[in-house]
Each structure stands twice: as structure tokens, then as C-alpha cells.
Amino acid sequence: MQTFLEVGRTGLxxxxxxxxxxxxxxxxxxxxxxxxxxxxxxxxxxxxxxxxSVDFGSDLYVTRLVLGAKxxxxxxxxxxxxxxEGVKEVVPRIVGEIxxxxxxxxxxxxxxPVRHFPAEQHCVRGRLYGQSGRNELVIGTELARRLGLDVGxxxxxxxHNTEGDRLSEVVGIFESDASQWQANLIVTSFETAxxxxxxxxMATDLxxxxxxxxxxxxxxxxxxxxxxxxxxxxxxLHLRITTRAELRALLDEGLMxxxxxxxxxxVMAFSAAILVILVTSGFGLVERRREIGILKxxxxxxxxxxxxxxxxxxxxxxxxxxxxxxxxxxxxxWFNGFGVxxxxxxxxxxxxxxxxxxxxxPVPVMLAFFLSSVLVLSGSVFTSWRIATAQPREALR
Amino acid sequence: xxxxxxxSLLLAVLLLTCLAAALVARDGLADDAGELRRREFQAxxxxxxxxxxxxxxxxxxxxDPRLEPSCPQDCGPVPCGRIFCPFHACSVFTYPSLExxxxxxxxxxxxxxFP
Numbered sequence: 001m002q003t004f005l006e007v008g009r010t011g012l013x014x015x016x017x018x019x020x021x022x023x024x025x026x027x028x029x030x031x032x033x034x035x036x037x038x039x040x041x042x043x044x045x046x047x048x049x050x051x052x053s054v055d056f057g058s059d060l061y062v063t064r065l066v067l068g069a070k071x072x073x074x075x076x077x078x079x080x081x082x083x084x085e086g087v088k089e090v091v092p093r094i095v096g097e098i099x100x101x102x103x104x105x106x107x108x109x110x111x112x113p114v115r116h117f118p119a120e121q122h123c124v125r126g127r128l129y130g131q132s133g134r135n136e137l138v139i140g141t142e143l144a145r146r147l148g149l150d151v152g153x154x155x156x157x158x159x160h161n162t163e164g165d166r167l168s169e170v171v172g173i174f175e176s177d178a179s180q181w182q183a184n185l186i187v188t189s190f191e192t193a194x195x196x197x198x199x200x201x202m203a204t205d206l207x208x209x210x211x212x213x214x215x216x217x218x219x220x221x222x223x224x225x226x227x228x229x230x231x232x233x234x235x236x237l238h239l240r241i242t243t244r245a246e247l248r249a250l251l252d253e254g255l256m257x258x259x260x261x262x263x264x265x266x267v268m269a270f271s272a273a274i275l276v277i278l279v280t281s282g283f284g285l286v287e288r289r290r291e292i293g294i295l296k297x298x299x300x301x302x303x304x305x306x307x308x309x310x311x312x313x314x315x316x317x318x319x320x321x322x323x324x325x326x327x328x329x330x331x332x333x334w335f336n337g338f339g340v341x342x343x344x345x346x347x348x349x350x351x352x353x354x355x356x357x358x359x360x361x362p363v364p365v366m367l368a369f370f371l372s373s374v375l376v377l378s379g380s381v382f383t384s385w386r387i388a389t390a391q392p393r394e395a396l397r
Numbered sequence: 398x399x400x401x402x403x404x405s406l407l408l409a410v411l412l413l414t415c416l417a418a419a420l421v422a423r424d425g426l427a428d429d430a431g432e433l434r435r436r437e438f439q440a441x442x443x444x445x446x447x448x449x450x451x452x453x454x455x456x457x458x459x460x461d462p463r464l465e466p467s468c469p470q471d472c473g474p475v476p477c478g479r480i481f482c483p484f485h486a487c488s489v490f491t492y493p494s495l496e497x498x499x500x501x502x503x504x505x506x507x508x509x510x511f512p
Binding site: 009013016043047049050054055056057058063070093095106108110121122128174177178179181182183184185204242246247250251321325326329345347348359360361362 | 410413444
């Protein structure tokens with residue numbers, strides 16, 4: 001056992017003996033592991049945010065279909081849905097795209113009434129809308145930065161309404177860590193959104209809150225009585241209802257369905273692996289052959305030589321995995337995903353105006369260690385084994 | 398016996414591993430203030446946002462499948478037709494369309510929802 005440990009310890013010196021090769025191996029594998037960990041970390045972060053969006057959202061989302069396509073839903077259906085047993089509240093929403101500024105920056109406009117919201121809120125710097133008769137907007141951080149807006153800024157009319165255009169005032173800006181989806185969001189009252197789109201009496205969707213355990217029954221009743229829920233209506237109303245359970249199922253399936261990121265990273269993995277194998281087994285072959293030859297000539301057994309190489313490779317793998325985690329964390333937390341966030345979250349830009357969502361979990365970290373071990377070991381152990389099984393005279397030649 | 402440099406290297410690698418483990422453990426701890434803001438935001442908007450997109454100009458489905466159940470640029474029958482959309486080509490977080498769920502429900506029959 002003592003001999004075993006002593007031989008293993010010489011693997012430590014072997015890392016330092018060939019510093020250039022060790023550094024090249026670390027750089028090559030790190031170029032693969034770092035984006036892999038960063039990508040998985042951001043993916044997990046978005047997934048957590050999505051889960052919050054489902055958990056703290058509503059039970060049912062009702063939209064209307066006309067000729068198979070999504071269409072605005074008439075507001076006069078709201079009263080009918082409110083009467084269904086088990087319905088706690090029905091909130092109409094308007095969600096649409098608008099463009100702002102000289103560069104025609106795209107923004108998501110959301111019109112929704114402020115619902116049971118505490119007077120002291122934390123997600124908005126400034127205040128919420130709806131406390132005066134004017135168009136009051138709460139805007140996202142990315143939009144505020146691009147358009148140079150702050151709390152109190154007044155926007156000239158950016159829309160056309162048949163009843164007249166009005167100035168709009170920015171009364172609040174979302175806190176940057178409220179959500180990534182606030183970045184290009186404008187939230188305002190339902191009436192203001194209807195005026196901006198110049199379409200009264202319509203909503204994009206209805207957000208339905210149900211009493212616990214009633215969501216399936218309410219969903220069935222809405223679909224069953226759709227046409228009767230609109231007073232004096234003679235036309236058939238086709239509705240689509242998305243439930244919280246369906247959204248949760250999407251999240252779970254998303255875990256199994258990351259084709260894009262995995263394809264890209266597998267391509268990178270193979271490219272980097274080829275480089276690593278070349279560096280560790282090709283360029284350093286002569287050097288390694290000589291070293292193993294000397295070891296065998298001085299009495300080392302084949303197993304001892306192999307053990308030395310395994311220890312060396314595992315040490316490099318541990319250093320690689322640890323370094324990748326520390327650098328990945330620093331890149332995402334302290335540099336806020338500078339440069340890489342725009343690749344994984346389209347529209348975030350090189351310097352995102354919101355904290356990039358990420359979470360490093362033990363599983364990707366273990367995967368990183370496993371991947372680095374496989375790459376480093378495959379690049380060195382096989383060639384070392386072949387040299388080690390040869391006669392010292394052959395190895396030294 | 399390993400040299401002093403070898404021992405230092407081993408110590409450095411162990412420290413690096415411990416630091417990495419500590420960072421992963423720290424990342425798992427909840428940030429209460431941030432969590433409150435995130436919950437408030439979702440309560441205000443009624444649940445909005447789901448995917449990697451930050452606006453709805455190109456792919457509303459990648460912003461939120463509640464707004465658009467499937468990708469508008471999905472050319473499914475064409476080989477690799479799904480990856481015409483930039484959000485689905487190299488997305489860090491993808492999820493299937495909501496429509497198969499609805500199609501399956503329709504397939505069950507017109508009265509599948511109504512007992």
C-alpha cells in the first residue's frame with residue numbers, strides 16, 4: 001500500500017515535469033468545459049424563472065381561436081366566466097408588440113389591472129401605474145437603457161388613436177433582478193394598453209384564478225359553455241385554454257429536449273477533444289516515450305507506470321473541473337455573462353441590463369469532471385500503456 | 398516522496414475543488430429579497446415569460462408559449478425545419494410546442510373534455 005501511494009504521489013511531480021503539456025491540456029479542455037457549464041447554468045436559471053412564472057401566475061389562460069388562429073377575445077365574456085363555480089377572479093390582459101424610438105426598438109406591451117397588489121412593492125423603482133388619468137407606464141431596464149428613459153420621463157405620442165394621441169409618463173422602472181422578461185417589457189393599465197392599440201372591448205387573453213381543486217372543472221365548463229358565455233351572441237366562440245399543469249409538463253419535457261445546446265457543445269467537445277488528444281499523445285509522444293523508458297530501466301513495473309499516468313490525469317481533471325466551475329461562476333455572477341449572455345439569451349446584448357439568470361447545480365459540475373477525466377485519460381493513458389508494455393530498450397530508442 | 402512543488406500543487410488543486418464546491422453550494426442558497434421581487438413581478442403580470450426570448454418580435458413562443466403555442470417559423474416536415482427559428486436553433490432552453498397536447502385532446506374526441 002505504501003508503494004502504491006508513493007507511486008501515485010510521483011504523478012503529482014509528473015504534472016509539473018511537463019508544464020507546457022499540462023498547461024496546453026488545461027487550456028484546450030477548459031475551452032470546452034467553460035461554455036458547457038455556463039450554458040447549462042443559464043439554462044437552469046431560465047428554467048427556475050419559468051417555474052416561478054408558472055407557479056405565481058394563474059391557473060388558466062383563456063384565448064380565442066378564429067379560423068384556427070389566435071384572435072382577440074371579447075371582454076363581455078368575462079362576466080359569464082366569473083359566474084362559474086370555482087372561479088375566484090378573471091383578469092383580462094392585453095399583450096402585444098410595439099416599437100419605440102428612432103431605432104424602432106421592439107418592446108412587449110402588457111396591459112393589466114393592478115390586482116390586490118400591496119402598497120409597498122419591491123419589484124418596481126418608482127411607483128405602479130393607474131394613480132392618475134394619464135398614460136402611465138412601468139418599463140423594463142433594457143428598454144430604459146436603450147431609450148435613455150428614467151422615472152418621470154415623458155414620451156411623446158408613439159401610437160395613433162382615433163380619439164386622439166396622448167403623452168405617456170414613465171412612473172416606474174422594474175428592478176433589474178425582478179425577472180429577465182422585464183427587460184423589454186412595458187406594463188400599463190388595461191385601458192391605456194387598449195388606447196395604445198386603439199382596440200376597445202377586446203383582450204389578448206383572460207387570466208383565470210380558480211379555487212383550489214376547481215381548475216379542471218372550470219376549464220371544462222368554459223369550453224362547454226363558450227358560446228353561451230357571451231350575452232346576445234349568435235356566433236360560435238372557439239376557445240383555447242392553457243392550464244398550469246400543461247405549462248409544468250412543458251418545463252419537465254424541456255429538460256429532456258435541449259437538442260440545440262447539446263448539439264453545439266458536442267461539436268465543440270469533439271473539436272477540443274481532438275486537439276487535446278493531439279497535444280497529449282502526439283506532440284508529447286517522444287518525450288513521454290523517453291520518460292517511460294527511463295522509469296522502466298530504473299526498475300518500474302508496467303502497472304506502476306500506468307498508475308503514475310492515471311494519477312497525473314485525474315489531478316489534471318480535478319484542476320480542470322474546479323477551474324471551470326470557479327471561472328464559470330465568476331463569468332456569470334461578477335461579469336454578468338459578459339459576451340456570452342447574448343448568445344444564450346437572444347436580445348440580451350453583450351452587456352445585459354439585468355442579472356443573467358443562472359444556477360450551478362451539482363450534476364453539471366460532476367458531468368464536467370467526468371467529461372474532463374474522459375478527455376484527458378483518453379488522450380494519455382492508452383499511449384502511455386502501449387509504451388509501458390514495451391521493453392525499456394524499445395521505449396528508450 | 399513528492400517534491401515541495403508537488404505538494405503545493407496538490408494543495409492548490411484541493412483548495413480549488415473546495416472553492417468550486419463552496420460556490421455550487423452558495424449558489425443553491427435562496428436570495429430572499431430577489432425572490433420577493435421575482436414573485437411580485439409574476440403576481441403583477443399574471444404569469445408572463447417562459448423561454449429564452451426577451452421580446453415577441455421574432456418568436457412569441459420562445460417568449461411565452463401562453464401567447465403562441467408553437468413556433469411560427471417551425472417548418473416541421475422539412476428536414477431540420479424546426480431550427481429555422483434562431484431561438485430554437487441554438488437555444489439554451491427549449492421546450493416542445495403546446496399544440497401536440499391540444500391535438501391529442503382533439504384526437505380523443507369532441508366530447509373528451511366533457512364527462
